[in-house]
Amino acid sequence: MSEVVKEFKNSVEKSISFYKEELKGVRTGRASVAMFENIKVDYYGTPTPLTGVASLSAPEPRLVTISPWDASQIPAIEKAIQNSQMGFNPSNDGKIIRVPFPQLTEERRKELVKIVKKMGEDAKVAIRNERRDANDKIKKQEKDKEISEDDAKKLQDDVQKGTDNAVKKIDEITALKEKEVMEI
Structure with missing residues (x-):
């Protein structure tokens, strides 16, 4: 695995961790x-x-x-x-x-779900930005003849798979938080 892909995966993990931390601040009806x-x-x-x-x-x-x-x-x-x-x-x-912690109204719950969805979208945008940066580095390495065209294609595929997995993970985390907000 290339250094660029490792950096990308580390950045994505940090983005996901940050998103999870950010979600802790979203108030549900349960005291935390x-x-x-x-x-x-x-x-x-x-x-x-x-x-x-x-x-x-x-x-x-x-x-x-x-x-x-x-x-x-x-x-x-x-x-x-x-x-x-x-x-x-x-x-x-x-x-x-x-x-x-007062009981949440239905209106406030829906508002919180919108906030959670926006936070999820922001996290996905951050991950896509990481993908773009990683792909730019790979293209530069290919242009500078540090790696072959085939290697560049494979690395870009690895980055895309990592992006897809991270976006899926963000969607799962978002769905859990939405469920938590609506149930309480």
């Missing part, structure tokens, strides 16, 4: 601490991941509790959650922040 992974808290002037200033848990299907290690950070954590535009309304008792 993963949704809070990308929230940054202003911790004494430094943007810090929420998981770096508190422990998170989901004791109930519709509730996430956040236990800050420093109680003076409760207002900053609440502000970060409210500014995240995920639609949560946190409350605290001076020690623990509770984030209830």
